[in-house]
Amino acid sequence: MATEIAACENGRTGLPGHVAVIMDGNGRWAERHGLPKYRGHEAGMDAMIGIVRHASDLGIRHLTVYAFSTENWKRGAEEVKGIFQLLLVYVRRELDELHRNNVKVDVFGDRGAFSKTVAAALGKTIEKTSKNTGLRFHICLNYGSRAEILAAAKAVCADAEAGRLGGYGPGLAGFDEEAFSEYLYSAGVPDPDLLIRPGGEKRISNFLLWQTAYSELVFSDVLWPDYTPRELDAAIEEYLSRKRRFGGRG
16 A cells, blocks of 8 residues: 555655644553553654654655644643653654654644743754755644634734734735634644544544644544554545545535
């Protein structure tokens, strides 16, 4: 299947340009293996590394992963601390490889709650990879789609009150969806073609609600730590079997 997908990309037909992933099931994976939760998050991080490499090899242009939501702060303090410690390990250990592979990294989410150490590590990664032209890897951290949309709406109101939106005409008549999208964390990034959720759940969980309006959804019972490049190939194969109409009749 990987060969077929690569051939498809070489032929410039069909391959999703943007794949989004809800990385779900780390805790349940740890429980099934009789391990503490942090071991599940470790295994999930390893799975993410494999998927990033595979997406880059396939020629996918954008990969967005849901790493930590605004709701995840409700988890135990030790689990939250462990997740961010793993994040630090990842960005420090993988930065050189990401850079060598021409991957550009950025973050979607409210960074105000990050510690100085986490903020500095992410800043270094974003800066070092900022001029890379290969896979764009978007990490959603302290991210919630409703919060994102609300913050965007407030920013639009602030710009309108300050007179910075005069070019859109009276009553902002010319202010459209494209203009609003520029206020989101994902400004300048095309909407996901394919949204994948491993882990057996069948919901979007406050992830890219605006951006996934017409994304193809693929759900998998495989827990995220067991999600391999072969699983990604299968999701893309299902995506390629579908007809996308965007509300029309094709």
